[in-house]
Amino acid sequence: MYYSNALFRRFRSARDGVAATEFALLLPVLIAIFFGVVEGSSALAQNRKVSLAVNTLADLAAQETQLMESAADDLFDGVREIIGDTTSTMDIRLISVIADDNGDPVVQWSYDNSGNKPLAPDTPYTDLPDAALLDANSSIMVAELTYNYVPTLTRQLIQNVNFDKMATRWPRRSLRVELCSAPGNCM
Numbered sequence: 189m190y191y192s193n194a195l196f197r198r199f200r201s202a203r204d205g206v207a208a209t210e211f212a213l214l215l216p217v218l219i220a221i222f223f224g225v226v227e228g229s230s231a232l233a234q235n236r237k238v239s240l241a242v243n244t245l246a247d248l249a250a251q252e253t254q255l256m257e258s259a260a261d262d263l264f265d266g267v268r269e270i271i272g273d274t275t276s277t278m279d280i281r282l283i284s285v286i287a288d289d290n291g292d293p294v295v296q297w298s299y300d301n302s303g304n305k306p307l308a309p310d311t312p313y314t315d316l317p318d319a320a321l322l323d324a325n326s327s328i329m330v331a332e333l334t335y336n337y338v339p340t341l342t343r344q345l346i347q348n349v350n351f352d353k354m355a356t357r358w359p360r361r362s363l364r365v366e367l368c369s370a371p372g373n374c375m
Contacts, residue, residue: 223345226341227339227340230339231337231339234337234351235337237270237271238271238335238351238353239353240270241270241271241333242267242353242355243331243355244267244270245263245267245331245333246329246330246331246355246357247357248266249263249282249329249331249365250329250357251360252361252365254365254367254368254374255282255365255367256368256369257299257303257368260282260367261301261303264280264301267280271335276335276336276338277336278334278336279301280300280332280333281298281299281300281301281306281307281330281332282300283313283331283332284296284297284327284330284364284367285313285316285322285327285330286322286364287322287323287324287326288310291319292312292319293313293314293322294309294310295308295309295310295312296364296375297366297367297375309375315354317354321356325363326363327363327364327365328356328358329356329357330355331355331356331357332352332353333354334350335350335353337349337350
């Protein structure tokens with residue numbers, strides 16, 4: 189019994205290795221916090237770049253009276269450069285929205301980064317934040333961007349995140365921006 193009491197007192201008064209034990213217990217928590225901060229700040233930076241890119245796209249497209257498809261392709265390349273990721277998948281669309289005879293928003297034309305026209309003319313456009321922005325003579329340029337963010341460090345732990353952004357602008361130099369596949373061939 190004396191031996192067990194002495195052993196217990198010696199164990200209770202021993203301080204060698206306590207710091208190492210505490211560090212070993214805290215290390216996984218510290219590593220998780222580190223990677224969380226790194227990935228969180230990286231995702232936030234990419235989200236801001238996506239917002240900047242979609243607003244820039246809408247703003248530049250709204251400054252045209254006639255937008256050539258080749259110029260739209262150049263704008264899409266610029267969006268990729270703003271985001272700083274030319275290899276990942278992103279869907280970029282420009283849409284001109286007008287009001288139909290009933291005042292409801294419909295597509296005048298659409299164009300995406302694949303060279304397609306994803307929305308047919310005169311189809312209802314339901315994603316407009318406020319349909320009251322349109323009147324019978326005007327239009328609104330809508331830029332939509334979906335970006336698939338892939339985490340830089342922890343690809344195995346954190347899933348990819350899709351950033352979906354939209355920006356709207358009124359045309360500045362005309363009531364409606366026309367999309368042209370060739371000079372004189374406009375929608």
